[in-house]
Amino acid sequence: xxxxxxxxxWLIPLLPLLAAGLSAVTKRPGRAFxxxxxxxxxxxxxxxxxxxxxxxxxxxxxxxxxxxxVQMGDSWLKLGWVLDPLSAVMLLMVSFVGLLIxxxxxxxxxxxxxxxxxxxxxxLFAAAMLGVVIANSLLLLFICWELVGLTSYLxxxxxxxxxxxxxxxxxxxxxxxxxxxxxxxxxxxxxxRSGTLLFYDGGNGCLEQSGPARxxxxxxxxxxxxxxxxxxxxxxxxxGKSGQVPLHVxxxxxxxxxxxxxxxxxxxxxxxxxxxxxxxVYPIMTACLPVVAWVGAITAVFAAxxxxxxxxxKRILAxxxxxxxxxxxxxxxxxxxxxxxxxxxTHAFFKALLFxxxxxxxxxxxxxxxxxxxxxxxxxxxxxxxxxxxxxLALSGFPLLFSGFWSxxxxxxxxxxxxxSQGPFYLGLCGALLTAFYMTRQxxxxxxxxxxxxxxxxxxxxxxxxxxxxxxxxxxxxxxxxDTSRPWNPHESPRVMTAPLVVLAVxxxxxxxxxxxxxxxxxxxxxxxxASFDLARITEPGVLGLMGLSSVIVLVGIGVGYWLYGxxxxxxxxxxxxxxxxxxDLFGLLRNKYFVDEVYEWAFVSFTVRWAxxxxxxxxxxxxxxxxxxxxxxxxxxWADRLFDExxxxxxxxxxxxxxxxxxxxxxxxxxxxVQHYLRIMGVGLALxxxxxxxxxRAL
Numbered sequence: 001x002x003x004x005x006x007x008x009x010w011l012i013p014l015l016p017l018l019a020a021g022l023s024a025v026t027k028r029p030g031r032a033f034x035x036x037x038x039x040x041x042x043x044x045x046x047x048x049x050x051x052x053x054x055x056x057x058x059x060x061x062x063x064x065x066x067x068x069x070v071q072m073g074d075s076w077l078k079l080g081w082v083l084d085p086l087s088a089v090m091l092l093m094v095s096f097v098g099l100l101i102x103x104x105x106x107x108x109x110x111x112x113x114x115x116x117x118x119x120x121x122x123x124l125f126a127a128a129m130l131g132v133v134i135a136n137s138l139l140l141l142f143i144c145w146e147l148v149g150l151t152s153y154l155x156x157x158x159x160x161x162x163x164x165x166x167x168x169x170x171x172x173x174x175x176x177x178x179x180x181x182x183x184x185x186x187x188x189x190x191x192x193r194s195g196t197l198l199f200y201d202g203g204n205g206c207l208e209q210s211g212p213a214r215x216x217x218x219x220x221x222x223x224x225x226x227x228x229x230x231x232x233x234x235x236x237x238x239x240g241k242s243g244q245v246p247l248h249v250x251x252x253x254x255x256x257x258x259x260x261x262x263x264x265x266x267x268x269x270x271x272x273x274x275x276x277x278x279x280x281v282y283p284i285m286t287a288c289l290p291v292v293a294w295v296g297a298i299t300a301v302f303a304a305x306x307x308x309x310x311x312x313x314k315r316i317l318a319x320x321x322x323x324x325x326x327x328x329x330x331x332x333x334x335x336x337x338x339x340x341x342x343x344x345x346t347h348a349f350f351k352a353l354l355f356x357x358x359x360x361x362x363x364x365x366x367x368x369x370x371x372x373x374x375x376x377x378x379x380x381x382x383x384x385x386x387x388x389x390x391x392x393l394a395l396s397g398f399p400l401l402f403s404g405f406w407s408x409x410x411x412x413x414x415x416x417x418x419x420x421s422q423g424p425f426y427l428g429l430c431g432a433l434l435t436a437f438y439m440t441r442q443x444x445x446x447x448x449x450x451x452x453x454x455x456x457x458x459x460x461x462x463x464x465x466x467x468x469x470x471x472x473x474x475x476x477x478x479x480x481x482x483d484t485s486r487p488w489n490p491h492e493s494p495r496v497m498t499a500p501l502v503v504l505a506v507x508x509x510x511x512x513x514x515x516x517x518x519x520x521x522x523x524x525x526x527x528x529x530x531a532s533f534d535l536a537r538i539t540e541p542g543v544l545g546l547m548g549l550s551s552v553i554v555l556v557g558i559g560v561g562y563w564l565y566g567x568x569x570x571x572x573x574x575x576x577x578x579x580x581x582x583x584x585d586l587f588g589l590l591r592n593k594y595f596v597d598e599v600y601e602w603a604f605v606s607f608t609v610r611w612a613x614x615x616x617x618x619x620x621x622x623x624x625x626x627x628x629x630x631x632x633x634x635x636x637x638x639w640a641d642r643l644f645d646e647x648x649x650x651x652x653x654x655x656x657x658x659x660x661x662x663x664x665x666x667x668x669x670x671x672x673x674x675v676q677h678y679l680r681i682m683g684v685g686l687a688l689x690x691x692x693x694x695x696x697x698r699a700l
Contacts, residue, residue, distance in 0.1 A: 005055040006063045006083045012048045013130035015041040016123040023120035034116040038123045042099040049091040056088035060528045064136045064200050078198055082136035085526045090133040093345050097268040097352050098126045100500035104356050105260040107497040125151040129269040138187050138197040149176050152270050156257040168253035175250040179240020186233025193226050207283045228287035242274025242325045245299045249597055252318040259359030266321040267352035275328045275344050279337045290420050293333025297424035299326030300431035307438045309590035312369050313358045316442050327411050330424055335414025338523035342515045343407035350394035353504035357388035360493040371445040373573045378447040380490040385447050387501040392443050394508040396436040399551040403512030409550050429553055436557025441565050449569030517543050
């Protein structure tokens, strides 16, 4: 029996969808209405998500509702939604973190003239992601998946007047479409093999026992099992959305959107969708899990190494997101759903915290994003600094106290005992070391040392000296963001922005304790078995040894970062980076992202441009010429036809008609109605007949 919480599960994505629709028809001055609508809809969605989570706690089994959508012949294509531990956890995470980002946006976007449009797009984004989470059909998931891609395009390019933002939006949309095309092919293949796209359908779903069995039984043309082929194609879609190598290039450029968008994309929604997809269709992915693990491990190290040499505060976090998504894929490939999903949930909190903290820095420093031009902000922005430090330590995996340590440690443990290869384990250790290092570097650049943005103190002192004694300083007009014409100091963000930071910081600490070896509640909840508390499990040799190793790795990374950047703080914005002085070639390679974008530009983009130009030339000079030649031939034939019609057909026909008319006129004279005329003709005829008979008789 399906309970009412499951029956009305569709209300969770519908509420922000309705908010987006109403905001779309709201005029620009209706800022308060649009914001209230969006935040109210997300608040109600969070309440319903809490009820759904409570239902999943009481009845941890799987509950779903399916309904017919489109009839094809004698069969119906069905859609549906599902509530199970996986969807319950994701609903709670997406709605909670999304609501905090919505509230934060009130302060961050307060001065933007397109405030109403921003909240419209934000609500549509949240609705699409919530639809992905509850879908019980791969087709419904794909529909919402594409809506996520559309709204990410709209939000990344929100400041469309900036060419860089417009280019980043196009790049994100096109790159993710590459993976989505493979996803679509895999979905069609799955339907052809299993006859359904429903995940669960009373034993007939594609994820239930009969579904994967049918896929394993079939074989593709090259001898590849259908399950492996379908799994790889679906993984391509997940790799595109979650920024895995080689489809990672769009994710750092997504920083061109407003910072709340970056937080939403990189923490709770779009990039999490790829990891969630792999977790959702995990029974189909079993044949290609080694590929998932290796791609994730390579991505984790690859992106972390690039982050070491970046100077944009948001771009560092962007490459960090790519790296952490690689860790999640490694966890899914080597350890299972619970391992990868635990890191996804903890990462959502501390990465949202870091992005919103970066937004607070940008807001307080008048849109300055270059870490070389910041510094000393812990004195000006104490709340932002304290919460950002929590996020940094959680992301680095600081031992015991922070959630990132427990979730990342589970991934490393799973990779260590993985029977296929030890390579991903060692790559994971390298990624953990680099993560601790580049996050320490960023924090020391931004929050320690002295403020490097401008000579504020000297200018202020000069003004005080020039001011006559006993008189108050002259009033100043408020400074617009980005105005550097007069000295200014950074300032703390308003409470509407710092309050979500505090909440996320608390979550970044406490959330890890639901997945410790002593109390593995999270894994037990997802795998639907009881969880027990046993402190002795931490002291087991394998667990304790790996915890010690990962702790040493993190502390070494933090220590090396402090040794290079903390002992002697950065002196000025133009000072060369320590690593660049030591290894200029390597640092340049990392700063330029291994030239992957340039290689893509040369190999794919420029080829596409050249091919487009060739097609344009072909269209202009070949196909257009052939079309014009054909048109001239048709016109010539039409003229010839006209001449033939006018001077042959018409003249001949008209001549015959004229002669017939003349002949008819002559014959008409014979029938004029006069009897005397008829008798005269008969007499002439009779005379001619007599003469003819006489001539005939003589001839005989």
